[in-house]
Amino acid sequence: MTSSPVLTLNGLSKTFGSIQAADAINLELFRGEVLALLGENGAGKTTLMNMLFGHYMPDDGTIDIIDDSGHTEPLQLGNPQASIAAGIGMVHQHFTLAENLDALDNIMLGSEKFLNIRRNKPQAVQKVQKIMNDSGLVAPMDVAVGKLTVGERQRVEILKALYQDVKILVLDEPTAVLTPQEADKLFENITAMTRNGLSVIFISHKLREVLAFSNRIAVLRHGEKVGEISSKEADERKIARLMVGEDTKISSRKKIKVGAPVLELDNLTISGSSKRESISNINLSVNKHEILGIAGISGNGQTVLANAISGLVKPSSGKIKIDGKTITSNDPSSIIQAGVGRIPEDRHKDGIVGQMSVAENMIIEDLNSGKIQSRGLLNREAIMQHCSDLSSKYDVRGPGPNASARLLSGGNIQKLILARVFEASPKLILANQPTRGLDLGAAADVANRLLEARQRGSGVVLISEDLDEILSLSDRIMVIYDGNLRMAETHNRESLGLMMAGEIA
Amino acid sequence: MVEIFQILLSESFWAASLRIATPLIFGVLGALICEKSGVLNLGIEGIFVAGAMSGWMAVWLGAGLWGGVLVAALAGGFFGLIHAILTVPLGLSQHVSGLGVTLFATSVSYFSYRTALPNVSSPPRIEPFRPLEIPILSDLPFIGAVLSQQTALTWLALFMVGLVWYVMNRTGLGVAIKAVGDNPNSVDAQGLSVYGLRIGAIVAGSALMALGGAFLTMSAFDAFFFGMVNGRGWICIALVIFASWKPGKALLGALLFGAFDALQVRMQTEVGAKVPSQVFLAAPYILSILALVIAARRAEYPRALLTPWFKGQR
Numbered sequence: 001m002t003s004s005p006v007l008t009l010n011g012l013s014k015t016f017g018s019i020q021a022a023d024a025i026n027l028e029l030f031r032g033e034v035l036a037l038l039g040e041n042g043a044g045k046t047t048l049m050n051m052l053f054g055h056y057m058p059d060d061g062t063i064d065i066i067d068d069s070g071h072t073e074p075l076q077l078g079n080p081q082a083s084i085a086a087g088i089g090m091v092h093q094h095f096t097l098a099e100n101l102d103a104l105d106n107i108m109l110g111s112e113k114f115l116n117i118r119r120n121k122p123q124a125v126q127k128v129q130k131i132m133n134d135s136g137l138v139a140p141m142d143v144a145v146g147k148l149t150v151g152e153r154q155r156v157e158i159l160k161a162l163y164q165d166v167k168i169l170v171l172d173e174p175t176a177v178l179t180p181q182e183a184d185k186l187f188e189n190i191t192a193m194t195r196n197g198l199s200v201i202f203i204s205h206k207l208r209e210v211l212a213f214s215n216r217i218a219v220l221r222h223g224e225k226v227g228e229i230s231s232k233e234a235d236e237r238k239i240a241r242l243m244v245g246e247d248t249k250i251s252s253r254k255k256i257k258v259g260a261p262v263l264e265l266d267n268l269t270i271s272g273s274s275k276r277e278s279i280s281n282i283n284l285s286v287n288k289h290e291i292l293g294i295a296g297i298s299g300n301g302q303t304v305l306a307n308a309i310s311g312l313v314k315p316s317s318g319k320i321k322i323d324g325k326t327i328t329s330n331d332p333s334s335i336i337q338a339g340v341g342r343i344p345e346d347r348h349k350d351g352i353v354g355q356m357s358v359a360e361n362m363i364i365e366d367l368n369s370g371k372i373q374s375r376g377l378l379n380r381e382a383i384m385q386h387c388s389d390l391s392s393k394y395d396v397r398g399p400g401p402n403a404s405a406r407l408l409s410g411g412n413i414q415k416l417i418l419a420r421v422f423e424a425s426p427k428l429i430l431a432n433q434p435t436r437g438l439d440l441g442a443a444a445d446v447a448n449r450l451l452e453a454r455q456r457g458s459g460v461v462l463i464s465e466d467l468d469e470i471l472s473l474s475d476r477i478m479v480i481y482d483g484n485l486r487m488a489e490t491h492n493r494e495s496l497g498l499m500m501a502g503e504i505a
Numbered sequence: 506m507v508e509i510f511q512i513l514l515s516e517s518f519w520a521a522s523l524r525i526a527t528p529l530i531f532g533v534l535g536a537l538i539c540e541k542s543g544v545l546n547l548g549i550e551g552i553f554v555a556g557a558m559s560g561w562m563a564v565w566l567g568a569g570l571w572g573g574v575l576v577a578a579l580a581g582g583f584f585g586l587i588h589a590i591l592t593v594p595l596g597l598s599q600h601v602s603g604l605g606v607t608l609f610a611t612s613v614s615y616f617s618y619r620t621a622l623p624n625v626s627s628p629p630r631i632e633p634f635r636p637l638e639i640p641i642l643s644d645l646p647f648i649g650a651v652l653s654q655q656t657a658l659t660w661l662a663l664f665m666v667g668l669v670w671y672v673m674n675r676t677g678l679g680v681a682i683k684a685v686g687d688n689p690n691s692v693d694a695q696g697l698s699v700y701g702l703r704i705g706a707i708v709a710g711s712a713l714m715a716l717g718g719a720f721l722t723m724s725a726f727d728a729f730f731f732g733m734v735n736g737r738g739w740i741c742i743a744l745v746i747f748a749s750w751k752p753g754k755a756l757l758g759a760l761l762f763g764a765f766d767a768l769q770v771r772m773q774t775e776v777g778a779k780v781p782s783q784v785f786l787a788a789p790y791i792l793s794i795l796a797l798v799i800a801a802r803r804a805e806y807p808r809a810l811l812t813p814w815f816k817g818q819r
Contacts, residue, residue: 054696055693079696080693080694080695080696081696081697083696084695084696090694092690092694094690095688096688096690096691096693096694097688097691098683098684098687098688098691098692099687099688099808100683100684100686100687100805100807100808101680101683101684101687105680105684106684106691108677108680109677109680109681109684109691109692109695109697110681110692110695110696110697111695112677113677114676114677114678114681115676115677115678116676116677117676118675119675119676119677160695
């Protein structure tokens with residue numbers, strides 16, 4: 001690439017408490033390129049971008065903006081307004097939209113004088129229309145954002161950034177909530193915009209889209225930049241090794257004969273208060289030695305399906321059989337007794353009790369076992385022993401068994417839950433989005449544990465939005481869309497993606 | 506029944522309704538602005554007292570009537586600022602801080618009154634706002650008679666309804682206030698100050714609340730009494746929900762309450778012999794609760810109401 005740089009980050013550093021989130025990071029961005037920023041959770045990607053956008057004040061370092069005529073101007077740090085004025089737009093990882101306002105108001109927010117007697121909406125509409133034409137990103141402007149789909153909201157977020165006449169666009173995990181087709185379309189639009197001189201930095205966990213749509217890849221690890229490669233020379237293995245510092249391998253799925261069914265759902269229907277909370281006529285069975293993958297964009301009934309199997313909601317009609325026995329009472333603890341191990345979707349909220357200690361969280365589903373209590377009194381020594389055994393076996397790292405569980409990182413919370421679930425040798429494992437938000441190392445660990453459980457004879461229901469995960473782990477795949485569950489005959493990204501979008505039944 | 510119709514058709518009933526509604530209009534608008542920005546202001550009851558006391562005191566000490574109104578607004582803004590600092594950058598509980606401000610503002614007002622007037626038995630009077638004759642409006646049949654009994658402060662309250670509506674729905678400032686009350690990150694991401702918007706909204710809203718108090722001592726009556734605010738602030742907190750945070754409906758809610766109150770006073774004199782007077786005194790509140798039960802089911806709370814936001818914690 002022969003073009004000139006538009007942005008240089010020089011030795012940016014930031015510490016939070018004792019954690020070095022960014023350590024003297026240097027980075028250049030060239031005109032018209034797409035730079036992918038990769039790294040595990042906590043590697044410092046979002047911190048770095050938040051410093052660029054002025055949300056965080058760097059402890060050390062400078063940022064330079066180079067304009068069209070080659071003139072270099074230092075950016076005023078820690079001031080989002082200065083960053084916007086310098087032509088930097090940021091699309092945050094979590095939506096920053098006011099849901100009570102329509103898209104146009106969200107887009108105009110902050111770009112007009114507060115006390116203008118009349119707002120110039122027609123002119124704004126015209127400008128947005130032009131941006132829509134140039135970028136191919138279309139969203140309705142006059143509907144409250146709360147009523148838009150996530151895909152539309154994501155486009156509003158990007159339009160909002162483009163409206164500020166950006167030269168540099170930062171996208172923090174822009175495709176996390178999109179279907180594969182929507183994601184591909186988004187990147188096509190972004191590629192088109194770079195031809196008009198826009199420079200783009202995007203953060204992603206998905207190696208596939210990074211390889212397909214970026215020109216250059218910068219990899220961060222533990223707050224340091226550990227590598228920079230051109231996307232043409234990169235492959236998934238190379239990048240993964242840079243990110244983690246070592247090879248992560250998911251063990252391959254060995255052929256194994258399935259056993260008797262451990263979970264059968266027979267015409268299960270739940271009529272919730274909204275569409276998201278309803279499922280209709282679900283039939284499925286999961287056998288011993290089998291992983292059933294359930295793919296789908298979140299909000300299509302996965303949560304209520306998982307809650308039904310866990311006994312948290314009562315079905316309107318239909319039957320749930322675990323290990324051949326019909327579940328009559330919907331009582332979570334009797335379902336755990338029946339041999340169901342749960343890895344909940346929201347691990348912070350439903351997986352642990354944050355205020356209780358790590359050791360207490362390890363035993364919380366097994367309070368009646370003779371190992372940890374006698375005559376109603378807990379045996380503290382045994383609990384501590386149990387906790388330290390499991391911590392080393394499952395590699396749970398943190399500030400110790402007596403520390404509050406909420407102090408653990410997301411990956412370690414998930415390991416704690418895995419330890420609790422797998423130690424109970426469950427007949428059925430219900431894993432709902434088990435690797436969401438985890439870094440490569442922790443995600444590979446979860447995948448390997450699930451395969452190990454399958455080998456041991458458990459049946460596994462794997463609910464996930466991540467198609468790569470579904471494809472690599474599942475024996476059979478079903479797709480949930482709008483509360484309906486369908487068997488996928490062909491196991492490839494394209495047909496699953498279309499089923500997830502409800503386009504083929 | 507005949508008596509009710511006679512009351513409802515009398516000019517004096519409607520004039521009284523509008524007069525009783527006036528402080529509530531100021532109060533509801535003030536609470537609405539605070540809550541739209543995401544902060545509940547339970548300091549309202551105390552801010553009413555502070556507005557009533559300081560406005561009256563300023564006039565008694567020799568300021569003009571509009572000077573008194575200005576002093577009341579400044580006093581309200583001051584107590585609003587205390588609430589704003591505690592709840593916005595410091596992120597303390599909005600309930601606790603609001604109740605604290607109410608206790609503080611009430612006590613400071615009573616204390617100042619007693620310090621200035623240690624030995625009076627009957628409260629000293631001022632010359633209050635006079636009813637305002639508006640040339641053409643006052644000549645209209647019926648309505649003219651109702652409107653010509655109102656003072657400038659009532660007209661100001663009605664004007665404020667329009668102004669608040671205009672600012673909230675037709676200006677960039679209103680958009681920003683609504684956004685900060687729904688998702689503060691949306692404002693932060695556009696380079697605007699969450700703290701600035703919220704503090705500004707609370708101070709402005711509190712100044713409006715204080716005008717409600719000032720109306721009591723400078724228009725409805727001509728003196729300051731202990732306990733004269735008598736829960737009007739709390740009624741406003743309920744009326745905001747009734748109004749689902751819309752200025753037009755806030756006016757309607759205040760008028761409805763004013764009408765209930767005016768009606769109960771008149772009913773007391775009509776049928777007071779048969780029914781205990783306490784029933785009539787309680788009636789407006791009971792009717793307000795009923796109205797609230799019906800309206801609140803559909804109320805769409807500002808999503809970020811009661812949730813503090815901290816810079817740099819994303």
